[in-house]
Amino acid sequence: MASKDVAPVLAKEFVNLKLDFDRAKGAKEIEKRYIEKEQGLPWFAFLDGDGNALIHSTGPKGNVGFPAQPDEIAYFRTMLEKVQKHLTDAEIAFLVKSLEEANKKT
């Protein structure tokens, strides 16, 4: 998400906020507002400006964490499409492709 190519695309739709789950005071409580059971790390959610979660990374098969497998990447695409307001279809395709390529490198 911090890569030079991906970060500006994500920034069109999102304000990025990383919280240190283990160290930051209150981080666990914030996560609990959105999901009762700890999900492992990383875990993420898309929130509106009022703090409501529109969708989070725990999908039908569990937390996709860092999406790597095809079904995890597909779920990440679903997440993006759910909140799509500023991103174009081509930009979502680009983000999905970047995950697929990152997965090939590992």
Added chain:
Amino acid sequence: MILHVLPLVLLMSGQSPPPPPQEVKPAIVLPRQAAQAPRKVYNETADARAQIAAAVKAAAEDDIRVLVNWGANDDERCAKFPALQRAPEMTGTRYFSDEYKLVYVDVGHLDKNLDVAQAHGAKPAVGALPYFTVLDQNGRVLANASATEFAAAADPAALDPGKMAAFLTKHQAPAPDADPPFNAALSQAKKDGKYVFLWFSAPW
């Protein structure tokens, strides 16, 4: 790994030992020798300034500190440092996964990287290795300490894990507060008509 367990597997399965020893020996012995060879903790060819800069950059991303360990591969106390990290006193807090980016800088026989050490106020010396420097996420020096400050009472040639842990606890970064950045992100998202991509991670 497979070669390591192969003899055990054969032994347990009751099979006869592998044939001509002269043919099998190299395949089994060589990997063992490699595994037993002492791992060099200090990279003797690394660019020390680049090592430290990379650690500071990584620490800044997680708002944690850097611990520079100035030492040498052939120094007994330096060689013991990796094992010290596994002492119970050192594992209660996850110093080297959550609190510090650890970087080993080779000072050889006090003939390497001393200019880098000096620039950080570090004074590695004979009989006092490893030497430690704590940096904040901006690369600012917060503390310097010689190994002699952590000498174990029972064995001055060893480091006392309790003393080391106390030093690391004293200089670790204060835990950040999640609420201010969370509230700021929500406000920004509302103002810009965007969403917040909230993700929970950890320095490790």
